[in-house]
Amino acid sequence: MIEFRKYQLKIAQKLLFEVSDWKIEAGNIYFLLGKNGCGKSTFLRSLLQPNDTDTLRIDGKAMRQWHPKELAQKIAYVSSKLPQNDYTTVFDFLLLGRYPYGMSLFGASETARQRVAETLELLHIGDLGERFLTQLSDGQQQLVAIGRALVQEVEYLLLDEPTAFLDYLNKRKLWALIGQICKERKIAIVVVTHDLESASDLMQNISYVDVRQKKLVTLVTREQFPTEELLVEIYGE
Amino acid sequence: MHALRYRKWLILGGILFVLLLVFHFFSWETDFSFLHDDVLLYSIRLPRTLAAIFCGALLALSGLLLQILFSNILAGPSILGISSGASLGVALAVLLGIGAVGISTVAFLGAVGYSMVLLLISRYVKSTTSLLLAGIMLSSFTSAFIEILSVYAQETRLKFFTLWGMGSLQQVGGSALVIFSIVFLVVVAKVLWISRDLTVYAQGEDFAKNLGVPIFRLRWLIIIITSLAVAVCTAFCGPIAFIGIAIPNLVRLFFKTTNTILLAFGSMLFGATFLLLCDGLILALDEKLILPLNAMTALFGVPFIIWIIFKQVK
Numbered sequence: 001m002i003e004f005r006k007y008q009l010k011i012a013q014k015l016l017f018e019v020s021d022w023k024i025e026a027g028n029i030y031f032l033l034g035k036n037g038c039g040k041s042t043f044l045r046s047l048l049q050p051n052d053t054d055t056l057r058i059d060g061k062a063m064r065q066w067h068p069k070e071l072a073q074k075i076a077y078v079s080s081k082l083p084q085n086d087y088t089t090v091f092d093f094l095l096l097g098r099y100p101y102g103m104s105l106f107g108a109s110e111t112a113r114q115r116v117a118e119t120l121e122l123l124h125i126g127d128l129g130e131r132f133l134t135q136l137s138d139g140q141q142q143l144v145a146i147g148r149a150l151v152q153e154v155e156y157l158l159l160d161e162p163t164a165f166l167d168y169l170n171k172r173k174l175w176a177l178i179g180q181i182c183k184e185r186k187i188a189i190v191v192v193t194h195d196l197e198s199a200s201d202l203m204q205n206i207s208y209v210d211v212r213q214k215k216l217v218t219l220v221t222r223e224q225f226p227t228e229e230l231l232v233e234i235y236g237e
Numbered sequence: 238m239h240a241l242r243y244r245k246w247l248i249l250g251g252i253l254f255v256l257l258l259v260f261h262f263f264s265w266e267t268d269f270s271f272l273h274d275d276v277l278l279y280s281i282r283l284p285r286t287l288a289a290i291f292c293g294a295l296l297a298l299s300g301l302l303l304q305i306l307f308s309n310i311l312a313g314p315s316i317l318g319i320s321s322g323a324s325l326g327v328a329l330a331v332l333l334g335i336g337a338v339g340i341s342t343v344a345f346l347g348a349v350g351y352s353m354v355l356l357l358i359s360r361y362v363k364s365t366t367s368l369l370l371a372g373i374m375l376s377s378f379t380s381a382f383i384e385i386l387s388v389y390a391q392e393t394r395l396k397f398f399t400l401w402g403m404g405s406l407q408q409v410g411g412s413a414l415v416i417f418s419i420v421f422l423v424v425v426a427k428v429l430w431i432s433r434d435l436t437v438y439a440q441g442e443d444f445a446k447n448l449g450v451p452i453f454r455l456r457w458l459i460i461i462i463t464s465l466a467v468a469v470c471t472a473f474c475g476p477i478a479f480i481g482i483a484i485p486n487l488v489r490l491f492f493k494t495t496n497t498i499l500l501a502f503g504s505m506l507f508g509a510t511f512l513l514l515c516d517g518l519i520l521a522l523d524e525k526l527i528l529p530l531n532a533m534t535a536l537f538g539v540p541f542i543i544w545i546i547f548k549q550v551k
Contacts, residue, residue, distance in 0.1 A: 045443075045447075048446070048447050049446065067449075068446075068449035068450075068451065069449035070449075071449065072447065072448050072449035076447070077447050079443075083440040083441045083444055085439065085440060085495055086489075086493075087489060087492075087493045087494050087495055088440065088494075088495045089494075092494070092495065092496065093440070096436070096437055096440065096448065097448075099433065099437050099448045099449070099450070100448055100449045103433045103436075105429065105432065105433070105498065132493075152448075
């Protein structure tokens with residue numbers, strides 16, 4: 001469980017927003033909404049680096065007690081774009097997800113290769129293993145990005161605008177996949193998105209950044225969303 | 238399956254390396270009488286061939302590391318000016334006559350100091366073009382100091398420094414080879430040790446950070462390793478340009494991988510082969526033409542780099 005108690009997200013000493021009381025638990029998908037530039041992505045990335053704060057605890061341990069590699073075995077962050085490296089194959093990229101567990105100097109272990117093969121199968125992209133990342137479509141890139149996090153075998157998955165570059169059909173497919181992963185692997189997923197329409201089936205736990213009050217607000221019931229009044233409060237006029 | 242992609246290039250590189258090694262050792266001549274002359278064999282032929290191997294391998298490896306560190310395939314010890322930093326150290330030692338501390342030591346200090354300034358700039362300048370421009374500017378700034386030192390230097394020292402600046406493997410003797418061997422072993426062992434971190438880092442700094450790569454330590458290690466390698470090569474063989482930028486790109490193009498161990502091994506193999514070729518041609522033509530080593534590496538390296546730039550624009 002990730003627990004926030006009066007956690008303050010700051011950039012260069014400037015407060016972006018405060019998370020007064022929030023818990024992220026296994027088997028749930030949490031949607032984080034807010035207007036562009038309010039600090040949603042910064043917030044997700046702040047969960048990846050050990051720091052001095054006591055106001056954020058992961059599995060009962062304060063952030064400063066985590067070693068970066070241990071933390072990488074717990075949490076993975078997936079951005080909306082893959083690294084653009086000319087000569088990285090999908091298979092090699094997915095293998096990098098095993099880095100926090102230690103990598104052999106003499107090639108990947110059998111376990112690592114097996115994890116990658118399983119992930120390729122789960123995502124139905126087994127035929128893409130030998131392709132270079134730069135040869136993939138936007139939809140395939142997003143699947144591969146999520147695949148790397150699955151190979152990492154984390155308990156908390158942070159997805160930053162996963163459907164940003166996808167067409168309608170691929171958006172629907174990806175949300176279905178995210179729901180399936182959460183259910184089957186019993187992991188907690190935090191999603192930052194503006195894609196409210198395609199994701200609506202999964203939206204049970206919704207929070208948004210209140211820019212004026214500089215705080216994260218969690219909606220109590222699904223029925224509170226999306227009302228016209230609330231959308232104006234989140235995104236402005 | 239993808240192993241086949243680089244296996245053929247490794248075999249081809251290996252064959253070329255052995256052939257050019259033999260040609261270089263025998264100076265492209267059919268007269269083998271020097272094999273019975275210990276002075277010629279152990280003081281001239283063997284050190285020069287070994288220097289070509291060490292220097293070519295270390296410069297190419299340094300180029301690869303810098304390209305990963307700066308996330309820029311156009312980075313290299315000469316383009317970014319790290320060789321200039323080492324040159325400034327050598328200039329101070331030679332032109333001011335303070336060589337007592339050892340040319341390789343001052344070259345190392347010059348290279349480390351320069352790399353640190355460049356790394357500091359790279360924290361704020363993310364654009365490839367701007368960073369390369371900053372490297373060229375810094376390099377010119379360093380050259381200005383060298384020119385000022387040259388004005389006040391004694392004639393004999395200036396002549397020595399000018400010849401050194403053209404690059405040559407002739408001056409490498411026994412003690413230099415010992416230093417070369419130690420540095421080579423240390424650098425290769427360290428690169429092997431951090432190769433997994435480098436493979437992840439090659440995908441981007443943020444990506445590596447999120448996977449738990451110790452970024453700060455890694456950056457420092459790369460700076461120290463490359464400074465050490467460039468400093469030793471520059472101190473003993475002069476500022477040899479273009480190997481560091483051209484060879485890692487060539488290897489990347491051949492191997493089509495981002496696996497750092499493979500790229501490092503390939504860069505060393507092809508770097509050594511390339512310098513054996515360049516210096517071998519100097520040996521083969523020495524009765525008709527006097528060719529500086531730097532001119533040879535530039536003649537081969539520059540067209541290739543321009544081709545890479547064209548490829549990037551496309």
